[in-house]
Amino acid sequence: MSVTRVFTSDNCTPVSEPILAAINAANVGMAPSYGLDDQTAQLERVTSELFETEVKIFPVVTGTAANALALSQIAPPYGGIYCHEAAHIMVDEAGAPEFFAGGAKLIGFPSLDGKITPQQIKGAVDYAREMGVHHVSPSAVSLSQATEWGAVYGLSEVAALCDVAHQHRLPVHMDGARFANALAHLDCSPADATWRQGIDVMSLGATKNGALCAEAVIFFNNALTRDFEQRRKRAGHLWSKSRFLSVQLLAYFEGGLWLTNARHANAMAASLSRGLARIREVSLLRPPEANELFVILPEPWVKTLETEGFHFYRWGTPRSDGVLIRLVTSFAAQAEDIEDLLTAVERAASEV
Ligand SMILES: Cc1ncc(COP(=O)(O)O)c(C=O)c1O
Numbered sequence: 101m102s103v104t105r106v107f108t109s110d111n112c113t114p115v116s117e118p119i120l121a122a123i124n125a126a127n128v129g130m131a132p133s134y135g136l137d138d139q140t141a142q143l144e145r146v147t148s149e150l151f152e153t154e155v156k157i158f159p160v161v162t163g164t165a166a167n168a169l170a171l172s173q174i175a176p177p178y179g180g181i182y183c184h185e186a187a188h189i190m191v192d193e194a195g196a197p198e199f200f201a202g203g204a205k206l207i208g209f210p211s212l213d214g215k216i217t218p219q220q221i222k223g224a225v226d227y228a229r230e231m232g233v234h235h236v237s238p239s240a241v242s243l244s245q246a247t248e249w250g251a252v253y254g255l256s257e258v259a260a261l262c263d264v265a266h267q268h269r270l271p272v273h274m275d276g277a278r279f280a281n282a283l284a285h286l287d288c289s290p291a292d293a294t295w296r297q298g299i300d301v302m303s304l305g306a307t308k309n310g311a312l313c314a315e316a317v318i319f320f321n322n323a324l325t326r327d328f329e330q331r332r333k334r335a336g337h338l339w340s341k342s343r344f345l346s347v348q349l350l351a352y353f354e355g356g357l358w359l360t361n362a363r364h365a366n367a368m369a370a371s372l373s374r375g376l377a378r379i380r381e382v383s384l385l386r387p388p389e390a391n392e393l394f395v396i397l398p399e400p401w402v403k404t405l406e407t408e409g410f411h412f413y414r415w416g417t418p419r420s421d422g423v424l425i426r427l428v429t430s431f432a433a434q435a436e437d438i439e440d441l442l443t444a445v446e447r448a449a450s451e452v
Contacts, residue, residue: 110430116310122351137343152291156319166303168196177202179239214247218264241265244275246282250392262298277305280362281390295320314348361431365391368429375442396422401448
């Protein structure tokens with residue numbers, strides 16, 4: 101098995117074999133278009149069984165589309181959407197949520213692990229009420245599971261956020277680009293991780309964890325789905341050959357592939373973390389809970405690793421205690437890849 105030195109993102113991965121096989125298997129004959137195919141109907145049934153409730157699922161091809169469409173459905177143009185200041189919707193989607201929502205404002209809260217708190221929501225809503233017509237109207241909450249800082253909300257944390265949001269009549273969206281990784285960590289049912297704690301709508305990611313290009317907006321609260329079909333079409337996200345999108349998600353769920361892949365990615369991150377923790381002068385921001393690690397290394401080591409062909413992002417703002425890098429593992433990572441990186445860090449440590 102060849103060693104790959106790419107720890108940049110789980111988006112750099114190939115397609116999981118069973119998903120590619122499912123696309124090939126669907127490549128037979130003609131089928132109704134625009135979501136009227138059998139596979140798309142089957143996907144709704146399978147997802148409802150998996151989540152133990154009747155859901156409405158709308159596949160799209162990017163996470164940005166899933167997030168922006170979901171948020172535009174639950175927040176008006178004059179609304180405020182509460183999220184973390186480092187949320188993907190806030191910093192990595194080129195303004196798509198605001199654009200699709202016709203101008204709604206994202207309001208980001210700070211924290212070190214990417215989680216937001218009920219107190220932050222309550223404080224922001226109180227402030228908005230005080231400002232009245234001059235402020236955006238509190239409209240929705242969005243949380244990322246797992247967070248952009250690699251942490252996973254516990255079930256009681258999700259429930260507490262949903263409780264306070266619902267007290268203020270704000271629907272709650274979950275950005276689940278790495279939901280499978282979070283679920284593998286939580287070791288609970290998909291239902292327990294979402295609607296049973298109060299999540300109204302989620303963006304479910306599959307691309308990072310094995311799909312070719314498959315994400316989905318899943319509504320647990322059917323009262324929120326009105327005209328969503330048309331919203332997706334208007335955004336150019338209703339795929340004509342929809343069977344090829346739906347079969348990716350069917351294969352993703354089939355036999356628990358999504359969890360097998362995510363457990364492997366998480367295990368690779370845990371193994372990398374254990375290895376790094378043994379090296380002096382390496383500090384980890386926190387133990388990994390999903391498949392992302394945030395590590396502080398001396399600058400010369402980082403340069404050496406880059407020169408040796410390792411790929412990763414330098415993360416966050418410059419700091420005095422070294423360089424913070426983000427290391428992402430995936431379903432495609434092999435134990436050899438982890439060993440290769442650990443050996444390189446040890447070598448860099450011994451050379452300085
Ligand atoms: C937290 C989070 N949300 C959503 C996305 C989806 O983004 P994309 O539009 O690139 O599929 C990503 C991808 O990096 C992500 O990390």
